[in-house]
Amino acid sequence: MNGLNAILVGLMDLMLSPFARVAPWVGLVFWSAVLGVGMAVIFKYTSNQRAIRRNNDRTTAAMLGMKLFKDDFGVTMGFQAALLKRIGLRLWYNLPPLLVMIVPIVLLMIQLAMRYEQRPLALNGPAIVELNINPEHWPTAKDLQPQLSGAVLETPAVRDEYEHSVSWRFSPQTVHDAALTWQLDGDTVVKQPIAVDDPDLHVQPVWSTRPGPGFWDGLLHPLHRSFPADSPVQSIVIHYDSGSTPIFGLDVHWVITFFVVSMLFALLSKLFIRVYY
Amino acid sequence: MMLDSMVFDIGPITLSYVGPGAGVALIGSFLVVAGAIFSAFIGLLTWPIRRIIRSIRGRHAMAHAKVPRVVIIGLDGLEPTLTDQFLEQGLLPNLAALRERGGYPRLGTTCPPISPVAWSSFSTGANPGKHNIFDFLGRNPVNYDPQIATVRIREPRRKMKLGTWVIPLSKPSITAERRSRPFWSVLSDAGVFSAVLRVPITFPPDRFNGVQLAAMSVPDLLGSQGTYTLYAEPGSDVPDEDQVEGEGDRQCIEITQNNGRYVSYLRGPINSLRAEQPELRLPFTVTPSGDGSAVMRLDGQKIKLQPMKFTDWINVTFKAAPGVKVRGICRLYLKQIAPRFELYCTAIQIDPNKPVMPISHPKVYATYLAKLLGPYATLGLAEDTSSLSDGVMDDQSFLQQSYDIHEERERMMLDAVLRVPRGMITCVFDAPDRIQHMMWRYIDESHPARPPDPPAELTDAMRHMYQRMDETVGRIVAELRENDAVIVMSDHGFKPFRRGVDLNAWLRENGYLTLKEGAELPSGRYLADIDWSRTKAYAIGLTGIYVNQTDREGQGIVAEGDETQALIDEMAAKLTGLRDDDKDAVAVHEAIPRARAYHGPYAENAPDLIIGYREGYRVSWAAATGRCGETVFTDNTKAWSGDHCIHPDLVPGVLFTNLNLNAETANIIDVAPTVLELLGVTPPGHIDGKSLLWTEETSSN
Incomplete structure (x- = not known):
């Protein structure tokens, strides 16, 4: 999983590299549009287009029928029933492309989330880091302290005996190469890089969680290598602030932008690739 | 379950979706369900009120x-x-x-x-x-031009010219006769x-x-009552468009092979938005597959042409101007690829999904049927008899x-x-x-x-x-x-239609109709070669004979009233019992004066004399289109071999x-x-x- 994540992260870095120095929404809109068209093409070739078209036609017919034969209550209800059946079929016909696209789109969304969901820490701004310790190693983590590189510690450790976690407040002092390092059980060294706002870059990968073992954890938290099962540290969470991708002065969540733009371009692609939804 | 598949909660991502199809389906379905429930609710709520209003109205x-x-x-x-x-x-x-x-x-x-x-x-x-319909084809008495007897379609009255563009400022008018x-x-x-x-x-x-x-x-996209097209390589046996007499229109387009494929175009309507009124065309190519079939590329579609088989209805769109499209449907029939390529195309008919003119009431009823049952023939006379008659x-x-x-x-x-x-x-x-x-x-x-x-x-x-x-x-x-x-x-x-009666030839033989000096037989279509100054009566259409009457016809010579009535009575007497000597049979059962056949406010628009033929006879193809042939009686050798335009008592x-x-x-x-x-x-x-x-x-x- 770490290998796959590394490839995906690298690929997405490459895709967004032309947009690194422009407003964040430009890259988001561009790739949303491209992916919208791409998804339309995939949809076309993985769905039963003839059946979808026929079903859409009959849905329209049922709606028109309600208008044309509105005087008879029984007939109108018959059209209502037909309409519900058509809607069910519509969802059914969407299932195959949905199954085909679900994995790549989820991976893609994770990659986009890594760039747009959270923002890096401000230079000199406060931040919280939280270590979740393997319960077996909790006794030996009693005096655990981070070594800071390019950052300063602002508070002593706060230990949660019940959750087996330790937290500190710190603030980054440099843009590049800021990191926190812990040494547990004498020989286990854990280093966690800190994402700090780089004025030269508009889109930076940021991910709050460095996950523990497990396939899904690794899949859903791709930026950092996951901890092995026997690691004294189970996960590290740095609490970054929510990201923002303003478009023309409006602060729109990046998922909404992605949703609207990709839908719009997928619909527009009907003009030249004859796809029916 | 579907909703769960659509929307995920993955770590910090609070909302996601998988693809436009699912997105459109979900949103569309939601809107439709919401609309359906809402309309059902409103329908239930208002049904008693509507019922009361309906019974009062x-x-x-x-x-x-x-x-x-x-x-x-x-x-x-x-x-x-x-x-x-x-x-x-x-x-x-x-x-x-x-x-x-x-x-x-x-x-x-x-x-x-x-x-x-x-x-x-x-x-x-x-x-x-009382209803004013007497035939398929009538004539404008002022200038003798032929006209469809059942409907008038007129262009928009007001137009504005902008450079090479012509912008209509009013709608075209379609009036029932x-x-x-x-x-x-x-x-x-x-x-x-x-x-x-x-x-x-x-x-x-x-x-x-x-x-x-x-x-x-209901016309086709060309405005005709059905014009089929034959695409044929040089040397094919094609009907002569000017000479053929028949019930419909045809057009033959020569097509040649170039680099292993045939290239031609569908002929669409005249583009009335352009000052020069060019014909709208839709190019296509046909590539033979080697097994007798072929692949046509038309309007972004790839259509398989099987030999001797009709395709399904094909949607075609002619672009008249940016955003202005004329939509039609047609079916194709690949007659043969070898020895000579021949492809038949039905008349391009009004697309019922998006009709360019009203073909139903309410207008959406045509769309409803098309959405429910698929595309269907919309042309008034949809079965193409002309192409069979033409061979x-x-x-x-x-x-x-x-x-x-x-x-x-x-x-x-x-x-x-x-x-x-x-x-x-x-x-x-x-x-x-x-x-x-x-x-x-x-x-x-x-x-x-x-x-x-x-x-x-x-x-x-x-x-x-x-x-x-x-x-x-x-x-x-x-x-x-x-x-x-x-x-x-x-x-x-x-009844059978074995022999055609050329009423114009009969009128000419009996001195009621005179052709212009030097006119050849058969004369031109639509009363083209008639010398109106010496013609008392003429025939066009399937029904009968018109008197060339003063104060009605543009160049009439027979006075209204007694002179006209005497002429009608004289012709009726001669035509009733008219014999076909070659077959030793009576061809005309009865010639019926208009006044005896009809009553009502529009009776005067009918032919002055209606010819009721005997079984086996009908007006000839030539006379029906206003020609005058050499002989009164001719064999009908066309595939159109049965008819009913005889005396009403016999059919x-x-x-x-x-x-x-x-x-x-x-x-x-x-x-x-x-x-x-x-x-x-x-x-x-x-x-x-x-x-x-x-x-x-x-x-x-």
Whole structure:
């Protein structure tokens, strides 16, 4: 999983590299549009287009029928029933492309989330880091302290005996190469890089969680290598602030932008690739 | 579950979705469900109110109705003698069942007995003098130009020229020539709902409480009544567009092979948005596949052409201006690739999904049918008889096309039966008429157009057609309730058309018509070579003869009044009993003066003399288009070998019903008042027919 994540992260870095120095929404809109068209093409070739078209036609017919034969209550209800059946079929016909696209789109969304969901820490701004310790190693983590590189510690450790976690407040002092390092059980060294706002870059990968073992954890938290099962540290969470991708002065969540733009371009692609939804 | 698949919660991502298809489906479905629930709720809430309003407006619609529903199945041209024969042979069980339940009288027809006239009398319950339809083709008396007798389509009155563009500032006008009121409009006034499908002469559609799909007179995209196209390599046997006499239009486009493929174009309508009015064209290529089939690329579509098979309906879009599209549908038929490439294309018809002109009432009804049943033929005369007459198509492909259209119509009728539980439903099926026109030569051994030793499937084609019509009746009746009234009827019967009578040649022989000096025989189409200063009478259309009358015709020479009447009487006397000496037979049963045939405000628009031919005769192809030939009588050697344009007494239609009617002298004009009475509506004064229901008076008689 770490290998796959590394490839995906690298690929997405490459895709967004032309947009690194422009407003964040430009890259988001561009790739949303491209992916919208791409998804339309995939949809076309993985769905039963003839059946979808026929079903859409009959849905329209049922709606028109309600208008044309509105005087008879029984007939109108018959059209209502037909309409519900058509809607069910519509969802059914969407299932195959949905199954085909679900994995790549989820991976893609994770990659986009890594760039747009959270923002890096401000230079000199406060931040919280939280270590979740393997319960077996909790006794030996009693005096655990981070070594800071390019950052300063602002508070002593706060230990949660019940959750087996330790937290500190710190603030980054440099843009590049800021990191926190812990040494547990004498020989286990854990280093966690800190994402700090780089004025030269508009889109930076940021991910709050460095996950523990497990396939899904690794899949859903791709930026950092996951901890092995026997690691004294189970996960590290740095609490970054929510990201923002303003478009023309409006602060729109990046998922909404992605949703609207990709839908719009997928619909527009009907003009030249004859796809029916 | 679907929603769960659509939206994920992955770590910091709070919302996501998988693809536009699912997105559109989910949002679209949600909106549709919400809309459906909302409309159902509103429908439930307002139904009692609407019911009250309807009964007030409709003056207690159907309160006096004798039956909940009247269903009329029109089988255009079903011939009584053939029907009798097949009934006797037990081949028509569904019609026989109706005969047993109700009756099976002859149904008198109109003068002349042709579909536009007869179905207009069916609709209005009136003689043609009141509904103004006398023929397919008429003439403008001022300049003698031919004109479609059933509808007028005029360009927008106001236009604005902007450089090379012409912007219309008003809508084109489409006006029906049929006058009087159809009985579904009368039913509408009483709040009764009707579904009227493909009844001839319903273009432009009527406005009434119900739904209607127009039929005869609906043009194709070229504005004609049906123009097919033949794409043929040089050396192919193609009809001469200027010389061929027939019932429709054709165009032949030469096509040549280039780099292994054929390149040509579909001809669309004139682009009236451009000052120079160019023809809109849609290019296509055809690439032979090597196995006798070919692949056509047309308008972004890849279409497989199988040899000797029709394609499905193909959507075509002509772009007249940015954002202005003219949509049509057509079917293709690959005749052959070798030795010479030949491809047939039906007339490009109005796309019912997005009609460029109103072909239904309400306008969305055409769309509703297209969405529900798929694309369908919209042309008034959809079965392409011209291509068979011209030898471009063969009998089997013509039959295939006719039955495909018939099936489309049957599905429409069955849908109407499902959707209209109370009121009136009628649909006219044209297949019997078209097939009898073209296949009669196979049951008539003395017909000049009969080929030697025709195959059995063609000599059986008529019997097969009657059986198919019976099956259609069976399928429709099976969907009806016991107390529904059923009427199965034809507008006229059918007879052979062996010999053509050139009325213009007869007029010329008898000194009533003179051609211009130097004019050759046959003369030009549409009365082109007539010397009006020396012509007293002329013929155009299927029906009869017009007097070249002063104060009416542009260059008339016969005075109105006594002189005209004397001329009419003189010609009628000569024509009645006119003999065809070559065949030793009487060709004309009776020539009927207009005044005797019609009464009503529009009677004067009819031909002055209506010719009622004997069986086997009809007006010749040349005279019908206003030509004058060399001889009065000619053999009809065209595939169009059966006809009904003879004396009305000789070609009645049929009437099957599950009602016990007083119908010994039933006529087509009696159907409308009968339906009105069945549905509890008093027939209005303009109706000439009488109800066929038994009254106390008729019962005692």
